[in-house]
Amino acid sequence: xxxxxxxxxxNADGDSGAIRQGAAAAWPICLxxxxxxxxxxxxxxxxxxxxxxxxxxxxxxFAGSAQFIAVxxxxxxxxxxxxxxxxxxxxxxxxxxxxxxAVCLSGVSRxxxxxxxxxITDESFAVNMSRFRGGHWDRWRALLVNQLSNATWICATxxxxxxxxxxxxxxxxxxxxxxxxxxxxxxxxxxxMIYVITALIxxxxxxxxxxxxxxxxxxVGASLCAASIGFLFKRVMRRAE
Amino acid sequence: MTLADYMLLFGSMGIVTYLPRALPLVxxxxxxxxxxxxxxxxxxxxxxxxxxxxPILLADPATRTLALGKPELIVAVPTLLFAVKTRSLGxxxxxxxxxxxxxxxxx
Numbered sequence: 001x002x003x004x005x006x007x008x009x010x011n012a013d014g015d016s017g018a019i020r021q022g023a024a025a026a027w028p029i030c031l032x033x034x035x036x037x038x039x040x041x042x043x044x045x046x047x048x049x050x051x052x053x054x055x056x057x058x059x060x061x062f063a064g065s066a067q068f069i070a071v072x073x074x075x076x077x078x079x080x081x082x083x084x085x086x087x088x089x090x091x092x093x094x095x096x097x098x099x100x101x102a103v104c105l106s107g108v109s110r111x112x113x114x115x116x117x118x119x120i121t122d123e124s125f126a127v128n129m130s131r132f133r134g135g136h137w138d139r140w141r142a143l144l145v146n147q148l149s150n151a152t153w154i155c156a157t158x159x160x161x162x163x164x165x166x167x168x169x170x171x172x173x174x175x176x177x178x179x180x181x182x183x184x185x186x187x188x189x190x191x192x193m194i195y196v197i198t199a200l201i202x203x204x205x206x207x208x209x210x211x212x213x214x215x216x217x218x219x220v221g222a223s224l225c226a227a228s229i230g231f232l233f234k235r236v237m238r239r240a241e
Numbered sequence: 242m243t244l245a246d247y248m249l250l251f252g253s254m255g256i257v258t259y260l261p262r263a264l265p266l267v268x269x270x271x272x273x274x275x276x277x278x279x280x281x282x283x284x285x286x287x288x289x290x291x292x293x294x295x296p297i298l299l300a301d302p303a304t305r306t307l308a309l310g311k312p313e314l315i316v317a318v319p320t321l322l323f324a325v326k327t328r329s330l331g332x333x334x335x336x337x338x339x340x341x342x343x344x345x346x347x348x
Contacts (some may be wrong), residue, residue, distance in 0.1 A: 029330075172338060206291065
């Protein structure tokens, strides 16, 4: 199986090879997190959060979009239970990523998985999945991607809170860093026609859902629907052959 | 807010974020998953990313209405081509940022 091959490859490369490869996979994520993290830090500071509170939030929650929403809610005086419930729904999409990763990390010790799970984000998930599919990837390299991204996020948000007022808003196209990252992550997850079809269906459902229904349910809703339609489509095509 | 308030709020947010990340992984990694379920899961990554991107490119976040012709969408076309051509994540991030910055200058 491919997974065993990648483990052997990992041993042959040694620890420094694993660290280098993990860092090489993580750096684009870190590059994207620095401007977005700093932008978050600036916003949080403007809304009354001290730099240490920003660091605390980034370490305990580690979820970009949910943190932006939470800061806006804190500023508008929302009650804590409302903020916590919103965070839960915005981050519910991670159940899907966590399920997908279970296929790549099957049989790994529960302690490792419990620690690994903390670092699952849209970005680390997509990078690790593309690497697992290409072979030559293992849990330690994947964990390194998660934790380097995490460390960068915590540092960038705190740096933004401390000194971010010196960075002009919208400079150097930094607002597009995450979008550019998502576009490439989508491209490298495409392994055939059925993936293109699924992506197009997901985009269509997502935009319609986003317009029709307030909140963040469109992400999970469109993902579940599109994957199911794509799956049925694949089944029908296979039967027709 | 005091440190205790922050700890309570961020700690609770952390727990409700962590559980969806951990429970499926810890539970499913020790199960023999049916083949159809694995096949279905294989389509989830593209579906999630596409679902995340679509409103960024095609909708106005303030009004939650359809918005065609946003700079985000126009810049997405060359960025997508760059990603298909190079398959480089870091390169695409930089190219996208540069093109967006350029679009801001021109538009």
